[in-house]
Amino acid sequence: MNNTENQVYVIFGASGDLTKRKLVPAIYSLFVQNLLPEKFALLGVSRTEFSDNEFRAKMKSAIKEFKEIDDDSMVDEFIKKMFYTSINFNETASYKNLNEKIIGLRKITNISGNTIFYLSTPPSLYGLIPQNLAAVGLNKQDDGWKRLIIEKPFGYDLKSALKLKDELLKDWDEEQLFRIDHYLGKETVQNLLVTRFSNGIFEPLWNRNFIHHIEITSSENIGVEKRGGYYDTSGALRDMVQNHLLQVVGLTAMEPPSSLQPIAIRNEILKVFQSFRPIKKEDVKDIAIRGQYLSSSIKGKTVSGYREEDGVSPESVTETYAALKFYIDNWRWGGVPFYIRTGKRLPTRVTEVVIHFKQTPHFLFAQNRLCDDCNQLVIRIQPDEGILLKIGMKTPGAGFEVQNANMNFHYSDFTNQRIPSAYERLLYDTMKGDATLFARTEEVLEAWKFLTPIIECWKNDEDVPLFGYPAGTWGPEHADDLIEEKEMRWRYPCKNLADDGVYCEL
Numbered sequence: 001m002n003n004t005e006n007q008v009y010v011i012f013g014a015s016g017d018l019t020k021r022k023l024v025p026a027i028y029s030l031f032v033q034n035l036l037p038e039k040f041a042l043l044g045v046s047r048t049e050f051s052d053n054e055f056r057a058k059m060k061s062a063i064k065e066f067k068e069i070d071d072d073s074m075v076d077e078f079i080k081k082m083f084y085t086s087i088n089f090n091e092t093a094s095y096k097n098l099n100e101k102i103i104g105l106r107k108i109t110n111i112s113g114n115t116i117f118y119l120s121t122p123p124s125l126y127g128l129i130p131q132n133l134a135a136v137g138l139n140k141q142d143d144g145w146k147r148l149i150i151e152k153p154f155g156y157d158l159k160s161a162l163k164l165k166d167e168l169l170k171d172w173d174e175e176q177l178f179r180i181d182h183y184l185g186k187e188t189v190q191n192l193l194v195t196r197f198s199n200g201i202f203e204p205l206w207n208r209n210f211i212h213h214i215e216i217t218s219s220e221n222i223g224v225e226k227r228g229g230y231y232d233t234s235g236a237l238r239d240m241v242q243n244h245l246l247q248v249v250g251l252t253a254m255e256p257p258s259s260l261q262p263i264a265i266r267n268e269i270l271k272v273f274q275s276f277r278p279i280k281k282e283d284v285k286d287i288a289i290r291g292q293y294l295s296s297s298i299k300g301k302t303v304s305g306y307r308e309e310d311g312v313s314p315e316s317v318t319e320t321y322a323a324l325k326f327y328i329d330n331w332r333w334g335g336v337p338f339y340i341r342t343g344k345r346l347p348t349r350v351t352e353v354v355i356h357f358k359q360t361p362h363f364l365f366a367q368n369r370l371c372d373d374c375n376q377l378v379i380r381i382q383p384d385e386g387i388l389l390k391i392g393m394k395t396p397g398a399g400f401e402v403q404n405a406n407m408n409f410h411y412s413d414f415t416n417q418r419i420p421s422a423y424e425r426l427l428y429d430t431m432k433g434d435a436t437l438f439a440r441t442e443e444v445l446e447a448w449k450f451l452t453p454i455i456e457c458w459k460n461d462e463d464v465p466l467f468g469y470p471a472g473t474w475g476p477e478h479a480d481d482l483i484e485e486k487e488m489r490w491r492y493p494c495k496n497l498a499d500d501g502v503y504c505e506l
């Protein structure tokens with residue numbers, strides 16, 4: 001059911017990559033599904049000068065490039081809803097013009113004051129634009145709601161995140177802020193909630209009594225591509241761990257919320273973040289491993305090392321791989337280690353959560369079976385989305401030999417259901433004002449606080465090594481040492497959910 005209210009959707013940074021690749025194609029999908037409000041206008045804003053028609057033509061070719069289009073007439077119908085204005089982001093006078101443009105738009109489209117401001121600009125403008133919008137009253141909600149959508153990164157460290165918080169909350173209420181973490185828009189991430197809380201069989205086991213440890217991997221097989229300049233100021237910890245991976249930890253470890261209200265879910269995630277055992281500076285080298293990919297040959301093709309990539313300093317010490325071991329000090333998780341890792345130029349692109357259950361108290365069927373593999377529940381976020389349960393089964397024949405059997409479900413089995421893109425889901429939520437899947441201020445600050453000792457150590461302590469790893473491998477071998485238990489190791493995920501091994505199809 002479409003229950004969105006009439007609104008003007010303003011995108012700052014409308015001439016940029018994200019707008020053409022993700023935002024406009026996602027809004028077009030909503031249009032095709034009849035999910036946009038009856039009266040809707042999209043206003044693109046950037047420094048570059050375009051007429052409305054030039055912007056429409058640019059967006060039309062973006063939609064055609066990034067979506068499969070059968071019918072041009074739908075696109076033509078959609079782009080009529082688009083308008084454009086250029087701006088000097090630093091000049092207050094520009095925002096007066098913008099205000100007038102929006103007032104004019106409302107008049108011709110007969111839309112009330114409901115307005116969304118999406119900041120898809122360099123992060124250096126995340127404080128400035130909202131402040132200037134407020135200076136011309138575009139944060140005021142007397143004539144309709146106003147919402148501010150912010151792309152990651154939400155700060156660079158705790159200090160800058162606190163500064164950004166002060167800048168935003170000076171003129172805007174927390175309820176008006178939507179921080180996009182596109183991971184949370186993925187169906188399979190949301191399915192973590194459904195898997196846990198709609199099945200009576202998992203939740204009773206979901207604690208320290210039955211779970212040995214939890215492993216979360218998010219790997220990419222590509223390098224930094226054209227984003228070397230940006231990435232070199234960021235690194236794996238800031239780019240992936242602070243936001244995406246810790247959000248996945250939050251959904252995996254949270255208590256059941258009292259309802260599906262955004263506040264109830266976000267409160268539970270925040271409690272998880274507040275329960276992270278603080279990391280001591282002196283422990284960083286033992287619980288956090290960083291690495292950087294080196295030139296190597298993958299499938300007969302030589303690929304560059306990180307320091308040879310465009311936009312990257314030849315002396316860069318930015319990590320392209322990070323692995324961490326940590327604890328959540330609460331009743332549910334006391335003593336259960338969490339292992340997370342992420343990296344670029346790893347063997348395959350995969351994101352998954354692996355729940356490693358404890359062994360039976362007494363193992364009757366002695367043999368060479370890796371106890372680590374006995375009972376795992378793998379929740380695959382991408383690709384080959386689905387879940388896999390590994391259980392011991394009797395090998396046919398004499399005796400009692402046990403072997404692992406896989407029970408798996410693939411999202412692709414829901415063949416008649418279309419899976420919306422993450423941006424499609426999240427943008428629709430911003431239109432409806434549903435903040436469930438958006439990070440709120442305290443979460444962001446807690447995440448930065450938790451990682452600060454690692455950030456500082458990696459920056460200041462030259463004794464903490466940065467390990468090189470050949471592109472196409474699973475990162476520095478030292479990451480294996482994080483898992484201290486005998487016979488335990490990181491899972492080697494493959495493209496196919498059910499495969500597990502060093503030599504599988506990648």
Ligand SMILES: NC(=O)c1ccc[n+]([C@@H]2O[C@H](COP(=O)([O-])OP(=O)(O)OC[C@H]3O[C@@H](n4cnc5c(N)ncnc54)[C@H](OP(=O)(O)O)[C@@H]3O)[C@@H](O)[C@H]2O)c1
Pocket residue numbers: 012013014015016017018019046047048089119120121122123125151152153
């Ligand atoms: N692309 C992605 O997949 C992705 C993923 C996650 C997060 N993000 C975040 O989303 C935001 C937008 O990403 P993007 O890839 O679209 O970036 P982009 O292509 O580099 O630029 C976005 C827009 O900002 C404007 N801009 C660039 N430099 C500026 C400056 N110094 N002052 C004022 N305006 C400037 C550009 O337009 P004009 O030059 O016309 O003003 C452009 O329209 C960034 O914060 C990025 O970190 C992007």
